[in-house]
Amino acid sequence: MSQKIYVSADSSALSLGAERVAVAIAKEAQQRGVEIEIIRNGSRGMYWLEPLVEVGTPAGRVAYGPVQANVVKSLFDSNFTEGGTHPLSLGLTEELPYFKRQTRLTFARVGITDPISLQDYLDNEGYKGLMNALRMDQANIVKAVTDSGLRGRGGAAFPTGIKWNTVLNTPSDQKYIICNADEGDSGTFSDRMIMEGDPFVLIEGMTIAGIAVGATQGYIYLRVEYPHAHKTLNAAIEKAYQAGYLGADIQGSGKHFDLEVRLGAGAYVCGEETSLMESLEGKRGLVRFKPPLPAIKGLFGKPTVVNNVISLASVPIILDKGGDYYRDFGLGRSRGTLPLQLAGNIKHPGLVEVAFGMTLRELLYDFGGGSATGRPIRAVQVGGPLGAYMPESQFDTPLDYEAFAAIWTVLGHGGVVVFDDTVNMAEMARYSMEFCAVESCGKCTPCRIGSTRGVEVIEDIINGRELVKNVALLRDLCNTLLNGSLCALGGMTPYPVLSALNHFSEDFGIDENAEAA
Amino acid sequence: MTERDNMHSIVQEITERFKAKPGPLLPVLHAVQDALGFVPAECVPDIASALNLSRAEVHGVISFYHYFRETPPGKHTIHLCRAESCQAMGAKQLEVHVKSRLGIDYHETTADGSFSLEPVYCLGNCACSPAMQIDHDIYGRITAETFDEIVNELGESA
Structure with a gap:
């Protein structure tokens, strides 16, 4: 039997040369007459080791990394196809502490299966959740999701089951399921990893959602910056149709669910659900007023569930193992697991799925290994470009929605961007305002105009012009943005700006006494 | 026709x-x-x-929408990430290098029509910052040197 070799086709692995590695392995194997089968899996999420090459052995998968094409010959010389020792040997993948310490529920199959093999998905517990759902009535499916305590993983953390229940109980001739795959937050890539590494779990989650609320059409609104995810999703959707997991009569149940991927076009604000629906309808992505809630009047005016990729991808395991199983992970009102993403200036960047409750410090040092440059970590931005900057004094905060909210920070979509002590926080605050100006949809005046004024005021502060007056002006402007914007873009840009100002005032040229004056 | x-x-x-x-x-x-x-x-x-x-x-x-363009692009379009994670790994210095190497600013195309340069706010490659995309290929952990190599390989640089 030919030996199975795994080389990831995840776009981050590809960005580091995984394609050239896979080609080199295939070529070398052919020349040496070694029979191998190369499987292009998703990523295990240990990106400092990518391109990671794994070999299936009776003891489990043995890993080598990071591998570049020019070391492939020496890998063969070391007989790596039988798990031989090499300077790049890492041992058994699943024994690596970074991996072993995680609780992989949503990411159970990512990096393990061939993403577009339906058979692989079925062989690894796939579609068990859907088969259970097909035997349940709609209210009970919704109840299982409510009981699991699952909250929206996109950032807003709204209870998923409550949203579904509203759509279920709103009568309509047509309802929709939308998967928000417009993952635009810097420092986040978990949605991308799911879509590239285990697309069927998202398709299954959306199908369950459709059956639960009585929606027959689903859309995945995918950002255009994810071409590999686009290809993988379309390939998986086609297979799901062929095998009767999508379409008019799902597995002979008479239930109907159609699914289509729609591409965004580079607008960050379209990650906001009402703006996303405008975009799907073919319009400018202007934010809508709420109410009406999308669950009552959403896409094309019909009741619509809008959920993030991770939320929907967590549904199959809940329907497979029950709401209680999922709820038993986590703490307080934050139940289950959260796929965190370590990025920026960090030694061991990657995906860390753990139950809620670990502290930020453990994540940064025990998993992340400190900064990539070896310098002290000075600031961490959690929750994307609208998340607050956290100084070292806040690193002991547990990763939990309420604990973060209590200190005016956000967990958001779980992205963690690390900065060392060379960062200038006044520059980062200026950038936050600039980003808001570039991405504002223009509907609310505080966001449309305030962001540009914000850039100017911060530049004045950086240049030391009328410091006291301008700092007061900046705080006042942030207050207007905070209270006078319809969506999170304008409403939360003050988080990074004010947290930078409050925790790192020295970068703004302010000494404590001057500000008090 | x-x-x-x-x-x-x-x-x-x-x-x-x-x-x-x-x-x-x-x-x-x-x-x-x-x-x-x-x-x-x-x-x-x-x-x-x-x-x-x-x-x-x-x-x-x-x-x-930033992605739709009303003017013809160069032969290759470079999307350079400006977002926080890439900034934490030196994207600003890289940006200065890229602009001077190509001799153009964002939203411009080189005189010989080889490259267009566009900013992008996150490619989801934050674990391999700084990142860029050229046409459909994504690149991670870019340095000034690797950028030059890639651009040279793509040929007709300025």
Whole structure:
């Protein structure tokens, strides 16, 4: 039997040369007459080791990394196809502490299966959740999701089951399921990893959602910056149709669910659900007023569930193992697991799925290994470009929605961007305002105009012009943005700006006494 | 067939293919940009009439989204990430290098038509910052040296 070799086709692995590695392995194997089968899996999420090459052995998968094409010959010389020792040997993948310490529920199959093999998905517990759902009535499916305590993983953390229940109980001739795959937050890539590494779990989650609320059409609104995810999703959707997991009569149940991927076009604000629906309808992505809630009047005016990729991808395991199983992970009102993403200036960047409750410090040092440059970590931005900057004094905060909210920070979509002590926080605050100006949809005046004024005021502060007056002006402007914007873009840009100002005032040229004056 | 006739027939084929879909405008604009490299102003009336929209509505959508372009791109389009994670790993210094190496600013194309430069706010490659995308290929942990190598490999640099 030919030996199975795994080389990831995840776009981050590809960005580091995984394609050239896979080609080199295939070529070398052919020349040496070694029979191998190369499987292009998703990523295990240990990106400092990518391109990671794994070999299936009776003891489990043995890993080598990071591998570049020019070391492939020496890998063969070391007989790596039988798990031989090499300077790049890492041992058994699943024994690596970074991996072993995680609780992989949503990411159970990512990096393990061939993403577009339906058979692989079925062989690894796939579609068990859907088969259970097909035997349940709609209210009970919704109840299982409510009981699991699952909250929206996109950032807003709204209870998923409550949203579904509203759509279920709103009568309509047509309802929709939308998967928000417009993952635009810097420092986040978990949605991308799911879509590239285990697309069927998202398709299954959306199908369950459709059956639960009585929606027959689903859309995945995918950002255009994810071409590999686009290809993988379309390939998986086609297979799901062929095998009767999508379409008019799902597995002979008479239930109907159609699914289509729609591409965004580079607008960050379209990650906001009402703006996303405008975009799907073919319009400018202007934010809508709420109410009406999308669950009552959403896409094309019909009741619509809008959920993030991770939320929907967590549904199959809940329907497979029950709401209680999922709820038993986590703490307080934050139940289950959260796929965190370590990025920026960090030694061991990657995906860390753990139950809620670990502290930020453990994540940064025990998993992340400190900064990539070896310098002290000075600031961490959690929750994307609208998340607050956290100084070292806040690193002991547990990763939990309420604990973060209590200190005016956000967990958001779980992205963690690390900065060392060379960062200038006044520059980062200026950038936050600039980003808001570039991405504002223009509907609310505080966001449309305030962001540009914000850039100017911060530049004045950086240049030391009328410091006291301008700092007061900046705080006042942030207050207007905070209270006078319809969506999170304008409403939360003050988080990074004010947290930078409050925790790192020295970068703004302010000494404590001057500000008090 | 003139270039203009060719463009009309491409746009017609695309609008026919998508117009029965609900909310067809973005898929149509993507298909036009995939086929022509940009969305020429001359296409707007055709798209508008095929989808029963006003020209202003179509133009408004094109101008709202950063990805749609109204001018022809260079042979290769470089999307350089400006977001926080990449900044934490030196994207600002890289940006200075890229602009001086190509001799252009964002939203511009090199004089020989080889490269267009666009900013992008996150490629989801934050674990391998700084990142960029050239055409459909994504690159991670870019340094000034690797950028030069890649651009040289792609050929006709400035």
